[in-house]
Each structure stands twice: as structure tokens, then as C-alpha cells.
Amino acid sequence: MDRLSRRRLPPYTRRDTASYVAAMAAALRQLARKNDLATLAYLLDMARLEAETEARRAEDDNSGPILEGS
Amino acid sequence: MDRLSRRRLPPYTRRDTASYVAAMAAALRQLARKNDLATLAYLLDMARLEAETEARRAEDDNSGPILEGS
Numbered sequence: 474m475d476r477l478s479r480r481r482l483p484p485y486t487r488r489d490t491a492s493y494v495a496a497m498a499a500a501l502r503q504l505a506r507k508n509d510l511a512t513l514a515y516l517l518d519m520a521r522l523e524a525e526t527e528a529r530r531a532e533d534d535n536s537g538p539i540l541e542g543s
Numbered sequence: 544m545d546r547l548s549r550r551r552l553p554p555y556t557r558r559d560t561a562s563y564v565a566a567m568a569a570a571l572r573q574l575a576r577k578n579d580l581a582t583l584a585y586l587l588d589m590a591r592l593e594a595e596t597e598a599r600r601a602e603d604d605n606s607g608p609i610l611e612g613s
Contacts (some may be wrong), residue, residue: 474598480592485550485578487578487579487580490574490575490577490578490580491578491580491583493574494571494575494580494583497567497571498587498590501564501567501568501590501605504564505560505564505589506560506564508555508557508560508577508609509557509558510557510560510561510564510594511571512593512594512597513561513564513590513594515596516586516589516590517564517568517590519586520568520571520583520587520590523582523583523586524575524583525579527580527582527583
């Protein structure tokens with residue numbers, strides 16, 4: 474079952490995932506800010522920064538799809 | 544323009560927003576984990592915890608919609 478669900482994952486790369494999380498975190502941060510959830514907005518901004526860093530790193534590494542080696 | 548866009552916001556409460564962000568952060572954390580983005584997963588978990596805390600707080604406060612007082 475675990476092997477099956479893993480096989481069905483689309484071949485997104487680490488970079489794709491990190492970029493997606495960065496965009497989502499930025500959008501959620503805006504939502505938090507508009508609702509005066511300052512600490513939450515700050516934490517989401519940290520997540521966005523980390524995601525952007527990882528996206529850049531994965532690009533430099535030219536890393537393969539996440540299924541590699543599984 | 545600012546007043547206009549504010550008026551057009553749907554009447555979601557702080558609690559609605561915090562609950563939504565908590566759910567999204569949990570989902571994004573799973574994605575990060577599956578892609579071995581450990582630090583990112585950790586930051587998203589902190590965001591989830593903060594969002595859940597705020598959702599609970601907003602419920603206790605019985606706070607009104609975000610448009611209140613604007």
C-alpha cells in the first residue's frame with residue numbers, strides 16, 4: 474500500500490515542491506496579515522524564505538525527481 | 544480604492560482564517576516532509592501550531608468578522 478501510493482505520486486521535483494510551498498506560504502501570509510495575525514504572518518514568511526532557498530538550492534544541484542532511488 | 548477592496552472582502556472571521564491556514568500549513572508540511580525538506584516542514588509545523596492557537600483564541604473571544612470597526 475505504501476509502495477503503491479508512492480508509485481502513484483506525480484514526478485514533481487524537490488524544486489517544484491519548494492517553489493509551490495513558497496507561493497502558497499506567501500499567499501497565506503497575506504491572509505494572516507489582513508486578519509491581524511502578525512505572529513502567524515511572520516512564521517509563514519520564514520517558511521516562504523526557507524522554501525525559496527531550497528528551490529534555488531535544488532536548481533543548483535540539478536536534482537532529479539523525488540521518486541529517484543525509491 | 545482601499546476602502547472599496549476592503550468592503551469586498553467576504554465576511555470571514557479571524558477564526559475562519561486561522562483554521563484555514565492551520566489546515567493548509569499541515570498539508571504543505573506533509574508535502575515538504577515527503578520531499579525531504581525537513582527545515583521547511585518544521586517551520587510549517589510551527590505555523591500550523593500558531594494558527595491553531597489563534598483559532599482557539601478567536602473562538603474564546605467570540606470575535607466578530609474582520610470588517611468590524613473598519
